[in-house]
Amino acid sequence: MSSEKRQPAPIPVEERLFSLVLALLATENGLTKSEILSTVQGYRQRYATRGDNASLERQFERDKDDIRELGVPLETIDAPGDPGNNQTLRYRIPRAGYELPADIAFSPSETALLNLAAMAWREGSLSRESRRALLKLRSIGAETSDPLLGYAPRIRTRDAAFGPLNDALSKGVIVSFPYLKPGDPTARLRTVVPLALVQHQGRWHLKAIDQGVGEPRTFLLSRITGPVKLSRTASPSVPGDHAASALAELESIWQANVALIEVRPGTDASVRLVRRRGASLDDDGRVLLHFTDAALLADELAGFGPEVRVLGPERLVDAVIARLEAAVAAHRTDGHAASAASASTEVRP
Amino acid sequence: MTPNTPRESQPFSFAQDKLTFLLTLVPYLLDRGRVSVADAAAHFQVGEKQIREAVSLIAVSGVPGETTQYQHGNLFDISWDDFDERDEIVITHKVALDDSPRFSAREAAALIAGLQYLQSLPENIDGGVYSSLMDKLARGASERPSQVAVARTDATESLSEVRDALDRRVQLEFDYLSSRGSHERRRVDPLRIDSDDENWYLRAWDHLREAVRTFRLDRMTQVAVTDAPVSGTHDDVRLGDRLFQGGDDDQLVTIEIDPSATTLLGEFLASVDEEPTDATAAASGRVRARIRVAHIHGLTRLVTSMPGAVTVIDPPEARAAVVDWATAALTGYDREGSESREGRPDHRVE
Numbered sequence: 189m190s191s192e193k194r195q196p197a198p199i200p201v202e203e204r205l206f207s208l209v210l211a212l213l214a215t216e217n218g219l220t221k222s223e224i225l226s227t228v229q230g231y232r233q234r235y236a237t238r239g240d241n242a243s244l245e246r247q248f249e250r251d252k253d254d255i256r257e258l259g260v261p262l263e264t265i266d267a268p269g270d271p272g273n274n275q276t277l278r279y280r281i282p283r284a285g286y287e288l289p290a291d292i293a294f295s296p297s298e299t300a301l302l303n304l305a306a307m308a309w310r311e312g313s314l315s316r317e318s319r320r321a322l323l324k325l326r327s328i329g330a331e332t333s334d335p336l337l338g339y340a341p342r343i344r345t346r347d348a349a350f351g352p353l354n355d356a357l358s359k360g361v362i363v364s365f366p367y368l369k370p371g372d373p374t375a376r377l378r379t380v381v382p383l384a385l386v387q388h389q390g391r392w393h394l395k396a397i398d399q400g401v402g403e404p405r406t407f408l409l410s411r412i413t414g415p416v417k418l419s420r421t422a423s424p425s426v427p428g429d430h431a432a433s434a435l436a437e438l439e440s441i442w443q444a445n446v447a448l449i450e451v452r453p454g455t456d457a458s459v460r461l462v463r464r465r466g467a468s469l470d471d472d473g474r475v476l477l478h479f480t481d482a483a484l485l486a487d488e489l490a491g492f493g494p495e496v497r498v499l500g501p502e503r504l505v506d507a508v509i510a511r512l513e514a515a516v517a518a519h520r521t522d523g524h525a526a527s528a529a530s531a532s533t534e535v536r537p
Numbered sequence: 538m539t540p541n542t543p544r545e546s547q548p549f550s551f552a553q554d555k556l557t558f559l560l561t562l563v564p565y566l567l568d569r570g571r572v573s574v575a576d577a578a579a580h581f582q583v584g585e586k587q588i589r590e591a592v593s594l595i596a597v598s599g600v601p602g603e604t605t606q607y608q609h610g611n612l613f614d615i616s617w618d619d620f621d622e623r624d625e626i627v628i629t630h631k632v633a634l635d636d637s638p639r640f641s642a643r644e645a646a647a648l649i650a651g652l653q654y655l656q657s658l659p660e661n662i663d664g665g666v667y668s669s670l671m672d673k674l675a676r677g678a679s680e681r682p683s684q685v686a687v688a689r690t691d692a693t694e695s696l697s698e699v700r701d702a703l704d705r706r707v708q709l710e711f712d713y714l715s716s717r718g719s720h721e722r723r724r725v726d727p728l729r730i731d732s733d734d735e736n737w738y739l740r741a742w743d744h745l746r747e748a749v750r751t752f753r754l755d756r757m758t759q760v761a762v763t764d765a766p767v768s769g770t771h772d773d774v775r776l777g778d779r780l781f782q783g784g785d786d787d788q789l790v791t792i793e794i795d796p797s798a799t800t801l802l803g804e805f806l807a808s809v810d811e812e813p814t815d816a817t818a819a820a821s822g823r824v825r826a827r828i829r830v831a832h833i834h835g836l837t838r839l840v841t842s843m844p845g846a847v848t849v850i851d852p853p854e855a856r857a858a859v860v861d862w863a864t865a866a867l868t869g870y871d872r873e874g875s876e877s878r879e880g881r882p883d884h885r886v887e
Contacts (some may be wrong), residue, residue, distance in 0.1 A: 202555035206598055209560065214600040214633040227601040254553050258560075259641030259679040285679060287636035292677045298670055301662070305651025314647040314685075320557045321644035321674075326581050327561035327637035329568055338703045340731045340776075343654055343687060348797070358643050358683045384684035387650075390734035395684075413797065431686035439688070450869075459714050460755045465690060491842025494865035509870055515844035515863040519856040 204230025205251060209260060213286065218265050218278025221248065252279075257358075258320065261285035294325060296333035303332055304339060312345040313354060347392055347409035352416035356382050362399070362421045366414040367407060370483040375413045380405070381423045384430035388438040389480060395434035397426065406434065408481065442466075442480045447504050449475045449489070450497040457495035474499065482507055490515070548587055557638075558583070562591050563613075564637045566628050574624045592626055599632045645678035646685045654687040659697040690735040698760045699739050703727040708765045709741070711757040717832055721745070723752070726767035729776055740776050742768070749774055787829045790836060791851040794826050798846035802828055802839075825850070837862045 207229035211219065225231045225244055234244050256262050260281060267276035294302065302325060306318035345351075349365065356363045363382055366375035380396035383404070387393070392409040448470075451458040461467060466478045479485040486507035489496055498508045549555045562581070566572065574592075578585045595613050602611030614630035640648075649671045656667055675682050695711070702709040713723045725741035728749065732738070737754040794802070830836045837858045840847050844863075849855045 200594075201552035202559065203594055203598065205552060205556045206559045206594070207600075209556070210598065210633040211600050227605040229598070229601075229607065232601075255556075257641060257643075258553060258557055259639050259644060261639075261679050286638060288639050288677050290636075292673050294670075294673070298666070301652065301655065301666070301670065302648055305648050305655055308651045308654055309647055314643070314650075316551065316554060317641070317644045317647040318651065320554060321640055321648050323557050323561040323581065324637055324640055324644070327565050329565060338700075338727075338729055339658065340729055341651075341655060341658075342731065342733050343651065344734050354643070354683065354685065357685070384686065386685070387687040387734070389688070389690075390736070429684075431684040435686055435688050454720075456714060456718065456756070459758065460753075463694065463755050487842045490844070490863075490866070491838040492866075493838065493841055493862040494869060496866075497869040505870070509867065511844050512841065512863040512867050515841045516860050516867070518844055518848045519840075519859040519863075521853065521856060521860075 199230040199233060201230075204228075205255060208251060209255060209281065212262060212279055212281040213283065215280050218280035220276060220278055221245065222275070224248065224279065288324070288328060293328065294330045296331050299325060299330040299332045304341060308341040308343045310342065312343055313351045314345070343387065345392065347412070349394075349409045349412040349416050350385065350392055352418060353382055353385060353394055353409070356416070356418050357385060359418065360423045362419045362423055363416055364419065365412045365416040368411050368413050370411075378407070379419075380407075381426065383426060383428075384434050386431050386434045386438070388435060389442070391481075391484065393434065393438065395430050406437065408484075438480055442478045445479045445482075445501075447477045447479055447485060447489075447501065448499040449477060450499060451475055452495045455492075455495040457492040461492075461496070479504075486511055548584065558587070559591055559595060560634070560638050562588075563595060563628070563631070563634045566592075566626055567631060567635065571619070571625055571627045574626065577626060588626075592620065595628075596620075639679040640674060640677050640682075642678055642680040642683050645674045646683035648674050649682055650685045650687045653689060656689045659700050695754045695757045695760045696730070696737055698762050699727060699730060699754065699757075702762045703730065705762075706767050708744075708763045708767055709739075709760065710763055711752075711760040713752060714756045714758075717834060724763075725750070725752075728774065742774070749776070787831055788833070789827050790830055790833075790849060790855050792826055792828060792840075793823045793848045793850055795822065795846040796824050798843060799824075799826065802826075802847075823848075833858050841866075 208224070208231075211224065211228045219227075225241055225248060226235045226237070231244060231248065235241060252262055262279060262281055263285075265278045265280065267273065267278065270276045303322065306322050309315050309318040353363065362379060364377055364379040367378045368375040379399040380394075381399065382394060382396045384395040385392060386395065394407045394409060396405060396407060397403065398405045443466075449457075449461065451461060451474075461475050461477060462469065464477060468476045470476060477485075482501075482504045486504055489498055489504075489508050490511035493512075498505050549558060558581075562577070565580070566577070569577075574585050574588050578588045581588070592615065596615045596617075597612060599607055599612035602608055604611075610630075611632060612630070613628060613632055616625075616627040616629050619625040619627050652667050652671055656664070699709060708724055709727050710722065710724045712720060714720055724744045725739070726744070727739055727741045729740045730737065731740060731751070739752045739754060739757075741750060741752065742748075743750040828836070833855050836849070836855060840849055840859050841863050849859055
């Protein structure tokens with residue numbers, strides 16, 4: 189089956205990418221861009237020997253990005269004596285950087301755990317990444333034992349900002365987004381160096397350095413009110429395990445904040461609030477509940493309506509009352525929907 | 538794979554994913570020497586058609602070679618007789634590719650964060666197993682894994698009993714507070730434990746209702762693992778990914794909602810209008826949507842918890858229910874009609 193026979197049909201994208209990876213793995217000294225475009229399957233069919241290959245070159249740039257995103261270390265080598273020249277630059281994929289180290293193997297029970305870890309992302313922004321990671325596991329022949337059947341774990345990434353922020357993290361670039369801080373009348377544009385995305389108490393947070401104040405800040409993704417814009421400015425390298433330290437910080441805030449709540453016996457609140465992590469009862473049967481963010485807890489507690497009465501701290505009591513009043517104002521039949529909209533601007537999810 | 542485990546066999550739709558499949562399939566085939574299409578499909582959990590298409594592409598792929606003409610010796614080759622007649626794959630000539638690729642920074646990070654999340658499971662897995670796995674993933678990645686992490690949540694106490702019953706295939710009994718507020722003793726055949734971030738659910742065959750139901754673990758009390766075996770007749774029940782199925786007596790409610798909040802409604806959501814209905818709605822940036830609810834009460838709780846983002850429009854009794862619920866709650870506080878004093882922000886989380 190010679191390749192000439194297939195020439196009239198367009199070459200599928202995956203065939204072009206596959207051929208590019210094979211060609212760059214096979215070369216020891218690297219290939220120049222014109223060598224690649226004129227000889228590699230999927231490019232050569234569109235290559236003009238004496239003409240304009242601008243669109244093909246742009247295609248090659250996009251293909252390089254796509255391949256690198258898969259963890260393939262596509263590297264460039266300057267020609268000796270001609271550094272920085274795009275035309276003599278050579279491309280290759282070094283085998284040692286490409287191949288999974290030979291000593292990495294996974295037992296059937298480890299593979300079962302990893303399958304479950306990947307399954308947790310099946311609806312989230314990382315579902316494709318997880319699935320590709322599983323393909324790589326299976327590639328080395330990893331077999332699965334099934335001790336963990338009967339679980340369907342799921343990590344949600346409902347916030348629209350998660351995808352672009354995760355992109356920014358892996359590309360290492362500065363981002364900006366409009367952010368509505370509770371108590372502020374309107375959202376303000378923030379420009380930050382993203383450091384880590386962490387989920388704590390079911391909420392996604394971004395740990396980042398706010399360029400406006402030059403200090404680290406923790407942002408709730410649900411308070412990002414508009415599109416996240418990725419800049420072309422590379423993030424300065426900030427050493428440290430940011431995900432772990434962000435989680436530790438949130439955990440200590442959670443430890444330090446305690447709400448005191450009276451719950452009506454026999455209600456949903458009485459059954460569920462007491463069984464939260466870290467919840468306890470005082471001598472009078474009131475619930476002590478840890479929290480990280482007063483506004484978020486206030487949302488939840490307002491939903492419990494008359495089943496709860498919040499006793500403290502004061503800012504939490506105020507926030508719950510504000511929500512209840514907003515709910516009444518927005519739904520009173522003598523009022524109009526317009527008043528609902530204006531009453532609601534004070535309180536947002 | 539049992540029917541109660543979500544599958545992943547849908548074909549790849551992105552070129553990057555198809556490429557990954559090709560790059561991972563070749564080393565596996567080389568290692569096996571000879572493998573049937575069916576076995577390869579089962580191993581990779583893809584369809585047999587996907588395997589055949591991938592093998593057909595691999596068999597005509599290669600490197601340009603010295604002649605730059607993709608001549609025979611520069612291409613992969615397979616035993617076509619085995620492939621065409623016996624549906625078996627044997628690679629007879631290989632080019633450039635031997636070993637499996639490394640994980641990308643994001644792929645490793647996804648699995649590491651997934652493992653962090655799973656540490657909440659009552660599986661009695663040594664913490665060392667998790668840390669050694671995370672270490673292997675990090676070493677197997679081409680770059681440092683992205684900084685994405687999920688905090689460990691301590692699962693509700695009932696989880697270990699539920700897990701135990703599921704594992705031993707026996708019936709489970711518990712007091713359940715339904716979302717309508719009624720208490721009942723329930724007896725169920727456990728089918729699967731689902732989790733949604735920090736919330737845990739049991740999908741089970743309910744003996745009382747004679748149907749599959751979803752129970753929140755934090756609404757269960759007095760959980761007892763019985764000795765009675767499960768009936769075993771609903772192994773063929775297929776559990777969808779949706780935790781709650783709509784019923785015939787569901788009510789449609791019209792709401793006005795901030796578009797950014799629609800995801801919070803999750804499975805309640807039935808439809809969202811593309812265009813704002815009037816000038817007022819347009820000015821507020823809100824859209825009209827319809828949600829499906831089993832009863833008004835659950836909706837009342839939801840709306841009262843996010844009054845800034847959702848307003849019930851219709852039916853009037855649903856609006857009235859919200860007013861009643863919130864007013865009843867306000868009587869517990871001694872400051873009706875007072876100005877909202879919210880505005881002193883929490884300085885620690887922005």
